[in-house]
Amino acid sequence: MSLPKAELHLHIEGTLEPELAFELAARNGVALPYADTDALREAYRFEDLQSFLNLYYELMAVLRTEQDFADLADAYLARAAAQGVRHVEMFFDPQAHLARGVGMGTVVDGLWRALEKSEERHGVSTQLIMCFLRDESAESAMETLEAAGPYLDRIVGIGLDSAEVGHPPVKFREVYEAAAALGLRRVAHAGEEGPPAYITEALDVLGVERIDHGLRCMEDEELVARLVRDRVPLTLCPLSNVRLRTVDTLAEHPLPAMLDAGLLCTVNSDDPAYFGGYAGDNFDAVRATLGLSEDRLRELARNSFVASFLEHDEERRTRYLAEVEAYEFG
Ligand SMILES: Nc1ncnc2[nH]cnc12
Numbered sequence: 001m002s003l004p005k006a007e008l009h010l011h012i013e014g015t016l017e018p019e020l021a022f023e024l025a026a027r028n029g030v031a032l033p034y035a036d037t038d039a040l041r042e043a044y045r046f047e048d049l050q051s052f053l054n055l056y057y058e059l060m061a062v063l064r065t066e067q068d069f070a071d072l073a074d075a076y077l078a079r080a081a082a083q084g085v086r087h088v089e090m091f092f093d094p095q096a097h098l099a100r101g102v103g104m105g106t107v108v109d110g111l112w113r114a115l116e117k118s119e120e121r122h123g124v125s126t127q128l129i130m131c132f133l134r135d136e137s138a139e140s141a142m143e144t145l146e147a148a149g150p151y152l153d154r155i156v157g158i159g160l161d162s163a164e165v166g167h168p169p170v171k172f173r174e175v176y177e178a179a180a181a182l183g184l185r186r187v188a189h190a191g192e193e194g195p196p197a198y199i200t201e202a203l204d205v206l207g208v209e210r211i212d213h214g215l216r217c218m219e220d221e222e223l224v225a226r227l228v229r230d231r232v233p234l235t236l237c238p239l240s241n242v243r244l245r246t247v248d249t250l251a252e253h254p255l256p257a258m259l260d261a262g263l264l265c266t267v268n269s270d271d272p273a274y275f276g277g278y279a280g281d282n283f284d285a286v287r288a289t290l291g292l293s294e295d296r297l298r299e300l301a302r303n304s305f306v307a308s309f310l311e312h313d314e315e316r317r318t319r320y321l322a323e324v325e326a327y328e329f330g
């Protein structure tokens, strides 16, 4: 669906399509333990978040040079633009690359090659959000924030991702405080597989402005009331939830109930190469399977721009919002 929208929950490493993975593997002399792209696609059957993360980290081995990161980001931006994405706040996972000897400069300079040309080439404005891996130590997160020092002019904020259960937000209190002091915006994954209490903790302890996923808030009425009252955006990823078995089927996804409750929901793709669809595909899926009305779809698109970090450019936000209102559904 080409309804204009902002993508606020997108891991750039999760846009690595099998074809590009094999191309980069050949370019860099990296051996992949899969015979071909079909064999790799066969591995995309996940039991839960961890089984996905294992493959996600394994395939990153093909990303080695600035040009690899530039090619990855440019391929994503082309696909996103074709599905109506006008603005993206892109996550990246520097610790997963630093651990393989690929430095912060290679990652950020590489991504930037694609991002700085994105408006002209694809008509998509961009921002970068650096995520910390919550299954790594708090010290490692702090070192990563320090390593990002020279690149902070290109990083709008920080996030928290990877294996959630057993790694509560409070573990990262100090690094979030340090990031806030640097003027960085704060978001965190919470309530994807983890309990509603992690959502509360991300708000209270980490001071986040948006919750990534937040699906499990529906188990706590008081939390829902708070999220509605404070207009806290949730970056939902419906196809991801089905593939990672957070919900059994898309038909059972709580998105309609969440909208009815008055939550500020957005629809995003998370790791589109792995989960069967980009942002527009997620909109198509919730329209077809959950029967969302055109008004609801327009509300989701409007929410994405309202929830975006575009305060520095209100003129742009107003223009994007006008495009949402003018859109004619096919
Ligand atoms: N859906 C997700 N949850 C947590 N960490 C991730 N890293 C990439 N995708 C993720």
Ligand SMILES: [Zn+2]
Binding pocket: 009, 011, 161, 189, 212, 270
């Ligand atoms: Zn995610």
